[in-house]
Amino acid sequence: MxxxxxxxxxxxxxxxxxxxxxxxxxxxxxxxxxxxxxxxxPPDADLRAAYTQFLSSLTWPGVQALLPQFEKLAAEKGPEELELRLGHYLGIARQESR
Incomplete structure (x- = not known):
């Protein structure tokens, strides 16, 4: 829908x-x-590959630099709110990490 x-x-x-x-x-x-x-x-193999790549991306330096700010936002806003507006909060974390 x-x-x-x-x-x-x-x-x-x-x-x-x-x-x-x-x-x-x-x-x-x-x-x-x-x-x-x-x-x-998608086929199960594609789903597994995408999930593996996502998990791998969590170790990238750019992502690691955002984690402290993102964890702070998660504590303030709660995981449900972060998931619903993930792009918004990633943008905030990126701005705060500069």
């Missing part, structure tokens, strides 16, 4: 989607999910 929903409307929206999905035939849902996964998920 590519849609925004106001916070006050989110629970109702999600509940409506869940209710609609629960009313569908289970076999049809499974078949649709398989079709989406076939078109959107």
């Amino acid at each position: 590519t849609r925004t929903v106001a916070d006050a409307e989110l629970d109702g929206f999600v509940g409506g989607v869940a209710t609609r999905l629960a009313s569908f035939d289970k076999t049809a849902l499974a078949a649709a999910k398989a079709q989406v996964n076939r078109a959107t998920l």
